[in-house]
Amino acid sequence: MLRDLLSHSALSEDDRQAVRDLPTRLRKLDPGSYLIREGDVPTHCSVLVSGFAIRLKVTGEGSRQIMAVCIPGDAIDFQNLFLGISDHAIQILTRSVIADIPREPLQELLFKRPAISAAVIHSTLIEASILREWVVNVGRRDARARVAHILCEFAVRLEARELATGEGFELPMTQEQLADATGLTSVHVNRVLKSLETEGLISRRRRYIQFTDWRALQNIGDFSRRYLHMADHDVITQTY
Amino acid sequence: MNEQHPLGPLVRRWSRHSSLTPSDRDAIIALPYVRKTFAKDAYMVREGQRTHECSLLLRGFAYRQKLLSNGSRQIISIHIPTEFVDLQNGILGVADHSVQSLDRCEAAIIPRDALLEIAARRPALRMAMWIDTLIHASIFREWVVNVGRRDARTRVAHLLCELVVRLERIGMGRDGMVDFPLTQEQLADCTGLTAVHTNRTLQSLRKDGLIQLNARSLTVLDWERMREVADFDELYLHQEI
Numbered sequence: 001m002l003r004d005l006l007s008h009s010a011l012s013e014d015d016r017q018a019v020r021d022l023p024t025r026l027r028k029l030d031p032g033s034y035l036i037r038e039g040d041v042p043t044h045c046s047v048l049v050s051g052f053a054i055r056l057k058v059t060g061e062g063s064r065q066i067m068a069v070c071i072p073g074d075a076i077d078f079q080n081l082f083l084g085i086s087d088h089a090i091q092i093l094t095r096s097v098i099a100d101i102p103r104e105p106l107q108e109l110l111f112k113r114p115a116i117s118a119a120v121i122h123s124t125l126i127e128a129s130i131l132r133e134w135v136v137n138v139g140r141r142d143a144r145a146r147v148a149h150i151l152c153e154f155a156v157r158l159e160a161r162e163l164a165t166g167e168g169f170e171l172p173m174t175q176e177q178l179a180d181a182t183g184l185t186s187v188h189v190n191r192v193l194k195s196l197e198t199e200g201l202i203s204r205r206r207r208y209i210q211f212t213d214w215r216a217l218q219n220i221g222d223f224s225r226r227y228l229h230m231a232d233h234d235v236i237t238q239t240y
Numbered sequence: 241m242n243e244q245h246p247l248g249p250l251v252r253r254w255s256r257h258s259s260l261t262p263s264d265r266d267a268i269i270a271l272p273y274v275r276k277t278f279a280k281d282a283y284m285v286r287e288g289q290r291t292h293e294c295s296l297l298l299r300g301f302a303y304r305q306k307l308l309s310n311g312s313r314q315i316i317s318i319h320i321p322t323e324f325v326d327l328q329n330g331i332l333g334v335a336d337h338s339v340q341s342l343d344r345c346e347a348a349i350i351p352r353d354a355l356l357e358i359a360a361r362r363p364a365l366r367m368a369m370w371i372d373t374l375i376h377a378s379i380f381r382e383w384v385v386n387v388g389r390r391d392a393r394t395r396v397a398h399l400l401c402e403l404v405v406r407l408e409r410i411g412m413g414r415d416g417m418v419d420f421p422l423t424q425e426q427l428a429d430c431t432g433l434t435a436v437h438t439n440r441t442l443q444s445l446r447k448d449g450l451i452q453l454n455a456r457s458l459t460v461l462d463w464e465r466m467r468e469v470a471d472f473d474e475l476y477l478h479q480e481i
Contacts, residue, residue, distance in 0.1 A: 039475070057385045059394075060471035065385040079374040082257070082367070087378050087476040111363040118331075118359065121370045125328040128373060129336050131380035136306045136314040139387040139432030183388030222309045226288070227336040 001047040001099075004073040007160065008126070008229070009119035018109055019116060024099040035076065035090040035098065042080035044100040048072055051096025052172040056180070057088045066181040067134065068127070069093075069154065069173070073161050075123060081107055093172045126229050133227045138183040141222060146182040147192045148221030151202070151209060156225050168202075168210035196220075245269055246298055246348050249322040253410065257478075258368040267358050267365065273348040278302075278341040284325060285339040291329040292352050297321050300345020301421040305429070306337045315430040317379060318342070318403060318422070322410055327369060330355055342421040375478050382476045387432040390471060395431040396441045397470035400451060404460055405474050420458035445469070 002019050005011060011019075026049065029035065036042055038057060048070050055068040067088065070076050076090055081103060110117040130153070137146050154171070158164035171178075175193070179186040196202050201217045203210045211217060218224075251265050260268075275298070278284055284295055284302060302319040316337060319325045329335045330352035359366040379402075386395050407418040422430070428438040445451045450466045452459040460466050467473075 055381065057381070059385060059389050060468075061390075063389045065389040067381040067384045079377070082371050083374060083378070083478045085475060085478075087478070088381060110367070114360040114363075114366065117363070117366055117370070118356075121366070121373060122331060124370065124373050124377060125332055128328065128377040128380055129332070131377055131384060132304070132306070132316045132337060135316050135380060135383045135387060136308065138384060140308055140312045140314040180389075226334065229332045229334070229336070 001073055001075060003161070004075075004123060005116070005119040008122050009115065011115050011119060015113055015115050018113060022101050022109065023105055024101050027098045027100060029092045029096045029098055031092055031094055033092050035092060036080075036086045037089045038086060040086045041084060042077060042086055043103070045078045045080055045103060045106050046076050046101065047099045048074050048076050049097040049099050052093040053096060054091050054093055054173075054177065054181075055088050056091060064180045065183065066177060067131065069181065071157055071161060072163060075120065078106070078120060078124070081110075093177070129227045129229060134181075143182070143184050143188050144192050144195070144220060145222050146184065147178065147189060148196065148201070148217050149223050150178070150181060150221075152218055152221045152223040153228070155209075155211065156228060156230075160228075160230055166211075166214070168208060171207045171209050173207075246275065247271060247273065247296070249298070249410070250296060253322045254365070254368040254372075257371050258364055260364050260368070264362055264364050267362060271350050271354050271358065273350045275346060276349050277344065277346050280341060280343050282341045283338060284341060284347065285329060285335045285337075287335055287338045289329075289335045290333060291326065291335055293349050294327055294330040294352055294355055295325050295339075295347040295349055297323050297325055298346045298348055301342035301419075302339055302345060302347075303342055303426070303430075304337050304339050313429050314432065315426060316383065317376070318430070320403075320406055320410060320412065324372065327355075327372065342426070378476045378478060383430075392431070392433055392437055392441050393444060394469065394471050395433065396427065396438060397445060397450070397466060398472050399427065399430055400445075400458060400460070401466060401470045401472040401474075402477070404458065405477060405479075409477075409479065416460040416463055418458055420453065420456060 002016060050072050053070040053076060054066045056064055056066045058064050137149050155164060155169055158169050159166060175189045176186040179189045197204055201213045203212050247269055251268050254260060285291060297319055299321055302325050304316045305313055307313050325339045359369055386398050404413060404416060404418050407413040424438050425435045428435045442453060450462050452461055
């Protein structure tokens with residue numbers, strides 16, 4: 001988490017130590033388990049230490065939409081400090097370690113230390129920016145572009161946290177989950193992945209996706225990393 | 241004084257979700273700002289622009305949008321008075337999308353540094369800004385669901401419900417009737433549909449006696465049924481805070 005905050009914000013050693021000193025309790029969670037369900041009243045805020053998780057909602061008709069994929073280092077429900085009831089569920093994708101932080105010390109930290117709370121707000125804003133891009137992705141891109149876009153995004157986010165090399169990454173999602181993230185059917189996702197592979201843009205070994213033509217994949221996915229607001233793109237990150 | 245002051249509505253809205261001291265409230269009122277009027281369809285922020293200001297909507301409506309390389313457009317959110325249309329640009333630096341006025345609107349343009357300064361000095365205001373951001377993130381999540389997994393009729397109905405509830409919350413609607421600023425084309429760009437499909441959907445909602453929609457106003461006639469058709473649960477708007 002500290003690394004995520006430092007990726008866009010300058011924090012003093014004192015602030016860093018305050019983050020390290022937060023009381024945390026580590027838990028292991030298995031794939032498929034829920035960290036929180038829609039409508040629950042949360043008692044903790046958590047950080048994903050390792051593993052992957054998804055934010056999801058189920059519509060009245062029973063279909064699932066994944067709205068975000070959380071990667072290691074993400075704060076997963078700091079919103080619960082203020083928003084009383086969880087408006088979506090968080091489900092664990094792969095064997096994960098979660099650090100639970102009790103609300104009060106976190107709240108106190110954010111109240112007392114402007115630089116830390118500015119950094120946390122910054123992370124929230126980036127998360128919101130990614131959500132906007134997802135609205136665009138499912139709203140106006142065709143199936144091929146949607147899938148290519150999500151692969152590009154995932155790769156860039158993982159690389160920024162040094163969790164993947166530029167060559168490829170292990171996709172922590174099934175084709176069905178990929179479908180739920182892109183508003184498609186899993187059959188359709190399967191077909192798109194195959195065609196991306198046939199055209200020489202990616203190659204796959206089980207769930208490992210290797211980029212064989214990164215530039216072309218970005219073009220197909222209509223992908224530009226501006227919305228990820230990475231430090232090397234935006235210079236205005238030390239304003240606080 | 242707050243009652244008449246252009247930033248008074250912001251004080252009132254933030255006071256609903258955050259406990260502000262009188263001096264926090266005074267600090268908001270003391271923010272430097274310039275009032276600016278935008279004609280219909282004017283750009284308030286352009287994608288890629290570096291901004292040093294944040295715009296608080298005082299009157300009228302605005303929307304955030306992104307243009308795709310294939311020329312199509314997706315509207316990402318609608319903004320109503322008392323909301324910042326671009327708080328994130330002040331912090332993230334580069335605008336990752338454009339903001340346009342939906343009708344003639346008026347905004348208070350506040351220098352970014354002034355906002356960052358009150359945020360740095362006043363924890364309650366910092367938290368209020370964060371809560372705004374969190375609520376908007378929640379609305380974006382719901383929009384992902386809306387365009388991702390709902391059928392056309394449900395999508396359009398859902399968007400209409402959201403607008404009515406948000407406008408009623410700031411006192412801009414009564415008995416289910418609100419100002420409605422969107423054209424059918426814009427409604428289509430909000431929901432990822434074609435204008436023709438949107439038109440057909442609106443007709444069907446009208447025919448079923450759920451809504452009344454004139455050039456400028458929308459009335460939900462049967463809120464219970466509309467809510468059901470729209471798969472609408474306002475939990476994501478976090479009205480409780």
